[in-house]
Amino acid sequence: MKKELCKPCAIALENRGKTVKAAGGRCEKITCAECGRRRFGYTYEVTGWPHRRKKEDMLT
Template sequence: MTEPKDLCGRCAAMLQEGYDLKRVGGGVDHKVTCSHCGRRRYGAAYTIEKHSKSKA
């Protein structure tokens, strides 16, 4: 497991296609500086893991 990264909503939606994103905490989005694009937008903290190749 990796440490949580702050992602904006747009980057989280884009990264969701290639990675398993799990939202840390809960509730409402808050202002974060996105780790991916560097912009200050509404978002949350996520843990990022690669998709597994085999699905059971």
């Protein structure tokens, strides 16, 4: 899913276990999809894991 995010929110999402990849190379004025602020940021491709697997499941 594509999202316009400011850098702190992109990092926060990543810390929450999402994969966040910058989709464009330019820093633009965007409205952040997470914090709702109008600031400079990027368009990111955000992917997560809808089915979180436990370590045990991955071993079997």
